[in-house]
Amino acid sequence: MVGTPESHTGWTFITSHARVLAAIADNPNIRIRDIAAHCRLTERAVARIISDLEQDGYLSHTRAGRTNTYRIEPDKVLRHPAEAGLTVASLLSLLVRDETERTRTPAAPH
Template sequence: MTVSRMPYMIGVPESHRGWTFVTNHARVLAAIADDPNVRIRDIAAHCRLTERAVQRIISDLEQDGYLSHTRDGRTNTYRIEAGKVLRHPAEAGLTVASLLSLLVQDEAHRAGGTEARSSQPAEAPHVG
């Protein structure tokens, strides 16, 4: 499933104030895992963020080694470091792959998908 085909959550307001369970960084990372060639514009639309916010998040993820990209013409191809451990001490030992697996399962559930999902993200071939 590509980001452009991802369903939006029905009944969710366009903007949200306050805290959420899933961070914007996790949402952006999951969108990239879904399509490593996704455009910033499409990530922003899917995550309901501004393009500038997505650019800042991608920069954060790259600076901390969770994400890298190569440029081919006008297209960026992102690579996620799936083996990298999450930042918070309470999540010691949990990897990016674990987080993405959880988010992919949730996306499939919300989309009404019935296909079996493995414990690894479907994106494993392009995830480092």
């Protein structure tokens, strides 16, 4: 994993469900423990979110030994009427770092 973000208090723009989905999109074999650390959630909260996403068809997984491999449904439409017509892929295009971004050093704060 690239690094764990600093803790944060107060409101944010992105929901925990979107953060978990983005972490999985970034690494389909990521462990719940690592998602929890990255998203600053408990492992129990991450397991519940994954269950929500699977139940509604946004995510599925296969198990090989002790490893889960997640599969995101990129064409699934987002749930809220305000995002009518937007897909999971369009959301993830905003949230998931591409390979060049991962290898680049972080920019200095403005």
